[in-house]
Amino acid sequence: MNRRWMLALALLAVAPLPAAAQPIPDTGLRAETQEQWADAVAIYEQALQANPAQAPLWERIADIRATQLKDPAGSARALREAVKHAPRDARLYAKLSRAHATAQQAPAAQAAIDRAVELEPGNAAYLRARAEIAAWNGDHAAAQDSYQRLLVIAPNDPEAQLGTARVHHWRGELAESERAYQAYLLQHPDAAAVWLESIVVVTELGDYARALDMLEIYGQRFGDSAAYRQQMARVLAWAERPTQSLDIVAKLAPTLADDYELGYTRTVALHHAHRPREALGSLAEVALLRLGSKEINDLTRFIHTPLRSNATLGFAYSAGSDDVSLRRFGVRGEYVINPETRLFGGGDRQWLHAGAGSGFEKPDGGASIGYNRAWLGIQHRLSPALSLDGQLGHGSAEGDGHVIYQVGADIQPVDELALRLSRRQDLHTVSPRAAKLGIERRANTLDATWTPDLRYTVASRLAYDTFSDGNDRWEIQLAPRRAILRSQRFNLDLGVSGAWFGYDRDPDNGYYAPARYQRYALTAFTYWKLSDDDGVSVAFGLGP
Structure with a gap:
């Protein structure tokens, strides 16, 4: 039986016994002394046919069925009759709840204990049992209500404090759960199991750096254990440190065969290790251990979504101080052949406009030009550390055709470092003049x-471009940032950025080409979580 049920039953068992009521038939008592339990029940039931309004006798039948005949469903039936004739006896309703619980009848058990609490709202034993049964029945609101009422009666009740933290977690109220766990641990700092529960909540908040800090403190205070290492592996998996996570999982696996938590962690780690086929296999295995659960459904969506064929629409608009504006509308699609290989393609239309007298109009003075593109490509992952891609297409601006292409390699030699090496050729669509002159850029x-730890990220770029008009361009970018806030609804990173670039010369071909340019800015990266699957990301930069 579930541990929460066991606790609820124990709580109900402390209720006081019934007072003596109408006489018990002597023949029934003799049958009991001779341990003829079925005969005793038959005698009592016969007596009840003549006078059913005997709640104590119904209760006696219930006790025999529960303790001697091992018939919890029959015990519950007898107690339902008892409460008909004693409708305001809270103790009988509590006992009925216990019988339904033993019979694994969760909704009925909760309905009975709800009635007991309604009759005696200040009874701590009933409130405690209601909290446990409601939580097991999935009625987290009722469980939370019970714990809150318990805390009114006994503000420092440790069981109610801990139950509140757990119910907040089950309801997905992670910030409230974390606060409740911290309040509990301030009073009970040596509760090792509760420490790990609180770390689970911090992990689900996405604050992996703090979760690792808490695990380090836990290890120093309580030492090594399988549960400690399991949670360490889980944090590392979600923090995109799959190598360390999978190493821990491999060491735990021989002693934790078919363990759901370990299988879940392995699946997440394999995904972040760029081993999609193995992640799918691991998902299939772990799903069998908890079929249909929300957690498995979420994990399935997390693993399968990047491996699904898809199509996206995009629109962009930009305008600069040079009086040049750009609008772009396009579509892109991917067809997934297998977990390692996919085809992709797309097309878009760009509209460029320059203000009169800006110097970026077409050579004939025209202020606008359109540019159409289409391309097709393929991407293939050769190994967890290397993925290659290439695409080929065609672009056209007012009848002038251009070959466009891109080849690239995504390289991840270690978990902390991701590299992207690419070369691409396209029309340099930064102004109507550059587009009409057919200036091509080969970038x-x-x-x-680089993520040296779970709080800091350093993004950088080195680039060297050549142009069809004989010009060259170099560029360096550096942008370190730090994770400042991780919460259930909002994430915030703050940092700085620097960018430097320059051209060999300025040919006056419709693009800004300084010998040297530098820009510095303060940066902020924000993410608002709308749901488990959706959110809005906004980046800000402020500088001279």
Whole structure:
């Protein structure tokens, strides 16, 4: 039986016994002394046919069925008759709840204990049992209500404090749950199991750095354990440190065969390790251990979504102080052949406009130009550390055609470092003049993202471009940032950025080409979580 049910039954068992009421048939008592329990029940039931309004006798039958005949459903039936004839006896309703609980009848058990609490709202034993049964029945609101009422009666009740933290967690109220756990641990700092529960909540908030800090403190205070290492592996998996996570999982696996928590962690770690086929296999195994649960459904969506064919629409608009504006509308689609390989393609239309006298109009003075593109490509992951992609397409601006292409490699030698090396060619659509002159840009770029720990990220870029008009361009970008806030609804990173670039010369071909340019800014990256699957991300930069 579930541990919460066991606790609820124990709580109900402390209710006082019934007072003596109408005489018990002597023949029934003799049958009991001879341990002829079925005969005793038959004698009592016969007596009740003549006078059913005997709640104590119904209760006696219920006790025999529960304790001697091991018939919890029959015990519950007898107690239902008892409460008909004693409708204001809270103790009988509590006992009926216990019988339904033993029979694994959760809704009926909760209905009975709800009635007991209604009759005796200040009874702490009934409130405690109601909280446990409601939580097991999935009625977290009723469980929370019970714990809150218990805390009114006994403000420092540790069981109610801990129950409140747990129910907040089950209801997805992570911030409230964390606060309740911290309040409990201030009074009970040596509760090792509760420490781990609180770390689970912090992990689900996405504050992986703080979760690791808490695990370090836990290890120093309570030492090593399988539960400690399991949670360490879980945090590392979600923090995109799959190598360390999978190493811990491999060491735990021989002693934790078919363990759901370990299988869940392995699946997440394999996904972040860029091993999609293995992640799918692990998901299939772990799903069998908890079929249909919300957590499995969420994990399935997390693993499968990046592996699904998809199509997206996009629109962009930009305008600069040079009086040049750009609008872009396009569509892009992916067809997933297998977990490692996908085809992709797309097309878009760009509209460029320059203000009169800006110097960025077409050579004939026209202020606008359109540019159409279409492309097709393929991406294939050769190994967890290397993925290659290439695309080929065509662009056209007022009848002038251009070959466009891109080749790239995503390289991840270690968990902390991700590299993207690419070369692409396209029309340099920064103004109507540049587009009409047919200026093509061949961009060679190395992007790097380094996360030395779970709080800091350093993004950088090195680039060298050549142009069809004989010009060259170099660029360096550096942008460190730090995670400042991780909460259930809002994340915030703050940082700084610097960018430097320059051209060999300024050919006056419709693009800004200084010998040297530098820009510095304070940056903020925000993310508002609308749901488990949706959110809004906004980045800000402020500088001279």
